Amino acid sequence: MKSNLPVDILDDRKDFVCCKSGKGDGKVKCDSDSVAGSVSQRACVYCGARVVLNPITDAVHIVHGPIGCASYTWDIRGSLSSGPETYRNSFSTDLREQDVIFGGEKKLAGAIDEIIVKYSPKVVFVYSTCIVGVIGDDIEAVCKSAEKKHSIRVIPIQSTGFAGNKSQGYKAACNALLRLMGESIQPKVTGINFLGDFNLAGEIWIVEEYLKKCGINIITKITGDSRVEEIMKAPSAELNVVQCAGSMTYLAKEMDKRFGIPFVKVSFYGLEDTKTSIMQIAKAVGDKQVLEKAVELIMDEEYKASLMLEQYRQRLKGKRAAIYVGGGFKAISLIKQFADLGMKTVMVGTQTGKAEEYEIIRSIADEGAVILDDSNPAELEGFIKQKGADILVGGVKERPLAYKLGIAFCDHNHERKHPLCGFEGAVNFAKEVDMSINSPIWKFVKDENKCL
Amino acid sequence: MLDFTPKEYVDRSALVINPAKTCQPVGAMYAALGIHKCLPHSHGSQGCCAYHRKFLTRNFRDPVMASTSSFTEGAAVFGGGTNLKTAIRNIFSIYDPDIVAVHTTCLSETIGDDIPTFVMEAKVPEGKVVIHANTPSYVGSHVTGFSNMVKGMVKYLAQNSKTPNGKVNIIPGFINPGDMREIKRILKAMGIEFIMFPDTSGVLDAPMTGKYDMYPSGGTKIQDLIDSGNSKETIAFGSFASADGAFELEKKCKVPAKVLKTPIGITATDEFLMAVSRLTGKEIPQELEEERGQVVDIMVDCHYHYHGKKVAIFGDPDVVAALTEFTLSMGMIPKYVLTGTPGEAFEREVRGMLSEAGVDGKVKSAGDLFTLHQWIKEEPVDLLLGTTYGKYISKAEDIPLVRIGFPVLDRSVHSYLPITGYKGAMRIIEMISNALLDRQDRDAADEDLELIL
Numbered sequence: 046m047k048s049n050l051p052v053d054i055l056d057d058r059k060d061f062v063c064c065k066s067g068k069g070d071g072k073v074k075c076d077s078d079s080v081a082g083s084v085s086q087r088a089c090v091y092c093g094a095r096v097v098l099n100p101i102t103d104a105v106h107i108v109h110g111p112i113g114c115a116s117y118t119w120d121i122r123g124s125l126s127s128g129p130e131t132y133r134n135s136f137s138t139d140l141r142e143q144d145v146i147f148g149g150e151k152k153l154a155g156a157i158d159e160i161i162v163k164y165s166p167k168v169v170f171v172y173s174t175c176i177v178g179v180i181g182d183d184i185e186a187v188c189k190s191a192e193k194k195h196s197i198r199v200i201p202i203q204s205t206g207f208a209g210n211k212s213q214g215y216k217a218a219c220n221a222l223l224r225l226m227g228e229s230i231q232p233k234v235t236g237i238n239f240l241g242d243f244n245l246a247g248e249i250w251i252v253e254e255y256l257k258k259c260g261i262n263i264i265t266k267i268t269g270d271s272r273v274e275e276i277m278k279a280p281s282a283e284l285n286v287v288q289c290a291g292s293m294t295y296l297a298k299e300m301d302k303r304f305g306i307p308f309v310k311v312s313f314y315g316l317e318d319t320k321t322s323i324m325q326i327a328k329a330v331g332d333k334q335v336l337e338k339a340v341e342l343i344m345d346e347e348y349k350a351s352l353m354l355e356q357y358r359q360r361l362k363g364k365r366a367a368i369y370v371g372g373g374f375k376a377i378s379l380i381k382q383f384a385d386l387g388m389k390t391v392m393v394g395t396q397t398g399k400a401e402e403y404e405i406i407r408s409i410a411d412e413g414a415v416i417l418d419d420s421n422p423a424e425l426e427g428f429i430k431q432k433g434a435d436i437l438v439g440g441v442k443e444r445p446l447a448y449k450l451g452i453a454f455c456d457h458n459h460e461r462k463h464p465l466c467g468f469e470g471a472v473n474f475a476k477e478v479d480m481s482i483n484s485p486i487w488k489f490v491k492d493e494n495k496c497l
Numbered sequence: 498m499l500d501f502t503p504k505e506y507v508d509r510s511a512l513v514i515n516p517a518k519t520c521q522p523v524g525a526m527y528a529a530l531g532i533h534k535c536l537p538h539s540h541g542s543q544g545c546c547a548y549h550r551k552f553l554t555r556n557f558r559d560p561v562m563a564s565t566s567s568f569t570e571g572a573a574v575f576g577g578g579t580n581l582k583t584a585i586r587n588i589f590s591i592y593d594p595d596i597v598a599v600h601t602t603c604l605s606e607t608i609g610d611d612i613p614t615f616v617m618e619a620k621v622p623e624g625k626v627v628i629h630a631n632t633p634s635y636v637g638s639h640v641t642g643f644s645n646m647v648k649g650m651v652k653y654l655a656q657n658s659k660t661p662n663g664k665v666n667i668i669p670g671f672i673n674p675g676d677m678r679e680i681k682r683i684l685k686a687m688g689i690e691f692i693m694f695p696d697t698s699g700v701l702d703a704p705m706t707g708k709y710d711m712y713p714s715g716g717t718k719i720q721d722l723i724d725s726g727n728s729k730e731t732i733a734f735g736s737f738a739s740a741d742g743a744f745e746l747e748k749k750c751k752v753p754a755k756v757l758k759t760p761i762g763i764t765a766t767d768e769f770l771m772a773v774s775r776l777t778g779k780e781i782p783q784e785l786e787e788e789r790g791q792v793v794d795i796m797v798d799c800h801y802h803y804h805g806k807k808v809a810i811f812g813d814p815d816v817v818a819a820l821t822e823f824t825l826s827m828g829m830i831p832k833y834v835l836t837g838t839p840g841e842a843f844e845r846e847v848r849g850m851l852s853e854a855g856v857d858g859k860v861k862s863a864g865d866l867f868t869l870h871q872w873i874k875e876e877p878v879d880l881l882l883g884t885t886y887g888k889y890i891s892k893a894e895d896i897p898l899v900r901i902g903f904p905v906l907d908r909s910v911h912s913y914l915p916i917t918g919y920k921g922a923m924r925i926i927e928m929i930s931n932a933l934l935d936r937q938d939r940d941a942a943d944e945d946l947e948l949i950l
Contacts, residue, residue: 057587081567081580082538082587089544111603111634112513112837113520117548119886133889134501134867139513140635145607155511163507175542175604176635179573206542207568207604422562423591426709441551445560451707490707 054424058083062417062424065410073403073418084421087396091174092118093214094204096459097292098170098221099132100124100243100268101276105166107136109153109184110174114206115139123245123459127270131166140176150182157191157199167273168198170221178205198273200224211371212291212397219296222267222276223303230304231281236262237330238282238306240297241289242313244269245459248466252313255346255467259327259339267293280304284330286311286322291372291397313466314378315474316350316385346468354386357475360483362387367434369394369425369443370457373402379438379457380409386475391432394420422446436482451490453481500893502870514867515886517811518837521632521642522600523549524671524738526563528646529598531677531695533716536594537563540581540610541602556904557674557701557912562711564588564597568604577605578615585619585627594712596626596719600646603634626719628653638838639903640737640813643671647742650694654719655726657750662727665773666752667693668742670735670759670815671903672917674698674715679915680734680760683770687779692721692728702913726750730776732769734759735815736846737838759815760917761925762823763792788919795926796827802930802950803880804828811835811869811883812902814843814862816916820882820901821847823925825854829880832858833872839863866890880932897932901925 054062060074091114099106099122108115115137126132138156140149157169169191173184188199202221204214237256242249249269256263265271265279285297285308297308309329311322320343327339366383370376373395380390393406394417406416415428422442429437429450437447440458447454455477457465463473522539526549529537539546546565553561564587566572566580581599588597599612612629621627630649632642647668667684669677678698684691699715725731731746733739733756743754760769767789770781807830810820814836821831834847843862851858859872870890881887881898885906891898905911915921934950941947 054591080583080587082564082584082591083567084536084562084564084592085543085547085567087543088547089542092544092547107512111520112516112518112638113523113545113548113603113634115513116516116519117552119515130499131501133499135513135515137513137516138511139516140603142633142635145603145635152511159507159509159512163503175545175568175573175602176607179604179607206544207573208570210543422560423711426711442547442554442561445554445558446709449560449703449705449709451705490705 058424061419062415065407065412065414065416073407073416084423085419087419088211089175089206090209090211090214090217091172091204091206093211093292094172094202094218094221095214096122096243097215097218097268098202101168101271101273102126102132103129103167103272104132105136105160105164105169106132106172107138107153107156107160107169108172108174109138109149109182110140110172110176112137112139114172114174121459122243123461124243124269125245125247127250128272131164136160145176145180148180148182149177150187153182153184153187154191157187157195161191161195161197165197168200168225170200170202172202172204174204175206178208198225210397215292216295219293219299222296223299225273225276226280227277228303229280231278233283234264234278234281236264236282237284237286237326238265238267238279239263240267240285240287240308241293242266242269242466243289246461246464248313248464248470251464251467251469255323255342256326258342259323259331260335261326261330267296280306282306284309284326286326288312288374289372290374290402291399310374312374312378314375314470315382316347316468316471317381318378319467319471320347350468350472353472354475357479358387360479361475364388364435364482365391365433367392367425367429367432367437369420369437369439371396371440373398373406375457377402377405377409380406382471382474386478390414391434392417392428394418426450436478451487453478453484455481499889502867502874502893504871504874506871513865515870515889516837516865517835517869517886518638518640519552520603520634520639521637521645522602522634523552524639524642524644525598525600525630525632525646526550526561527553527671527697528643528650528695529600530561530700531697531716532596532598532650532722533718534595534712535716536588536592536597538565538584538588538597538599539563539602540566540577540599540612541568541604543567545602552904553701555906558909559701559703560709561701562592564592566605573604573608576608577610578618581610581612581615582619585616585621589622589625592711594625596628598646598649599627599629600632600642601630602632606631606633626653640671640815640838643738644741647695647739648745650722651725651742651745651749654722655746655750656723657726657752660727661729662690662724664690664692664724664728665776666725666728666731666743666746667691668731668733668739669693669696670733670738671813672734672759672816673912673915674700674702675911675913676915676917676921678702679918679920683785683918684773686782686784687770687773687777688782689773689777689779692725693717694722694725726752728752730755732757732772736842737814737840739815758822759819761816761819762826762922763789763919764822764826765819766918766922785919792919792922792926795923799926799930800828803933805830806880806933807832807878808880808882809833809835809869809873809878811866811881811887814838814840816902818843818846818850821850823922824882825850825856827926827929830856830858832856832876832878833869834858835861835864835869837864880929882929897936899928899932901928
């Protein structure tokens, strides 16, 4: 099947792309490094670590490296806070040539001193970058001595950019969180931890509200709208609920090992997955009463959402969607969500999806859908045109590409401006898709150039 | 709650808070996009390339294409030669650019990768070109990176073939495509033949055609970059972003270099027009005379909207210096002038302008926005003039922000419209005047709200 893909693909990339057909083939290679020379949409280890930890609202994040790594990640995540805004400032050691030659440890120690003396934050995270990995600064030692000096947690994150890809960064972030949680077993409290929601556009607040209505308490949110003290309490939870599996499965497994906390995977994107997830959590931790409340909540919310969704279903029926997102779980939910809107998914890809997620994607994708890992603009363009997609769902770099191709776009990444999770999120999503697909602006784009 | 900055001055020597600059490679990438059919290539980890593309995409709202060497641990230990050679092969076979412009990163610089040797060993198809610039992230800023890539263009391509072309070279500096377009319009109005490089107009402000072009129609042609060695003179806008390229061309091809301020405001635009007029003997046409007259007319009409208002200006050195001159000529008081880019020359130049105007202001290079915020807390200003990153100060201190410079991430259309030339001057006056008047209206008690201002 692979050879039948008419789009130009680098030889080294061919294993990363396939087309779903009835014959049961369609395995995609994934989870490996990008090919040199490709216009990869992917980021580095540091980026992975930074996006996971950034939403901890009362933490100071010092980026140890030249200024760029701090500049590019300054308040870009779109994670909201219900309290402190410390995390929205950008701190860096801004390493200069002299530091690269003579080492940056002294500067880092000085930077930590300066921030702690003036602000006494709850925790300082120190990120290593590419250059720190090369000049060999011992950030462990610097952080350790700063911890001693100031009696405050100073946690190093081994996020040297080149030492793998974004997934290794997720792992480094999870290790930092584990360090924050400490070793000791805490007495159990009734409630769950929610792992892998970053409170973009306030999404964790929606989930929190649902669970509260069912009588389920969230002890720790990791990491959307979280506080340092809250994270330190995480070991006392009964259950870990994992949404962004790409970044959080490792943490959940480790917490299971260390603190005996079991975990379930959920997704609050789309009606179907939201319903399943609520029931799954209720069953895992709740009694009969909780289950009853969960059923009631679902009936209420689904009814309200369906009324709203109906108008969009009529306007979107038969349209074709292309998906290119970060993690596998989101791609899976999106395929179902488009199906619910009467749309067909014709292309689906992720930056960091895992083999088991691609297996699910393959099983639920529409016949003939192209499935691809770690793609690049040339491939995206080719398949969007070939498959006649009406809309692309993606992140910041994909948006202008879609627009230039004359098709609609929905940001399902850091730049979403409305919550897309839960029942109301499903309605918001349909509204955004409709707004873009049915915008009058497409009338001005010449018909003969439309890639339909 | 966004007000994190304490009033009492905090002495810092190791920590940068809320930077007013970013690193060299993104500037190099921006410059390289100003060559027609060029694919910028980032020789480092894939994260760098992703960040730079995102950053530029957010500013221009257009696709930004660039490839990466995708460094792994192996490359960091054994050098990135294999990665670069593989990359070059892959790039030409699949993306088919005419030229690849390689820039380095802190990683490849520190491990000491020898790019020219790698390029020599790489298989570059017949008729295709690879150029490079060293852009260590720990030196200078994104403006330095832009300058280095411009210098790279000259080093690799410019040739003096002893056949004078009678043209004027223009190095526009780190400004928007809308400004490059405006400068070209002015030159065309004067009937001057020129070569502008780099030129991102038509690349990062490309029109919607419904058809996606990986390489839009804009950008300086390779042939013109080669021919720039035969020009009469080079006019470089901005001592930080453009001067080095012009001097390199002077050294290499004996094309005299003239460094001017970025043509923002009446004085700087006058100087630009006079310089090209003297150089080519071309008269300044009625069309431009008229525009200048309009700007003066506007400034007379509404000088009282902004006269005596205190302004804090921050951003990139060339643009900030020019804006300081312009706001002074508008009768405003540039109380604080700050750039993140290191450079004492900037401080000297701006201090000179302020002292000549009798303004008591603070000036800083290699500064950050935390410092600016502290200054403002000490003594507030009426207006902020700078990048999107000023919005936190704007919110915390309730001071209007006029967005000018790089980057602007939270407003659109800015990259299409000029701040340079007389038209640009009008636009700046309009933006400043409106921001102050909107503020006045917002704050007015019902009985004080005026219909006519």
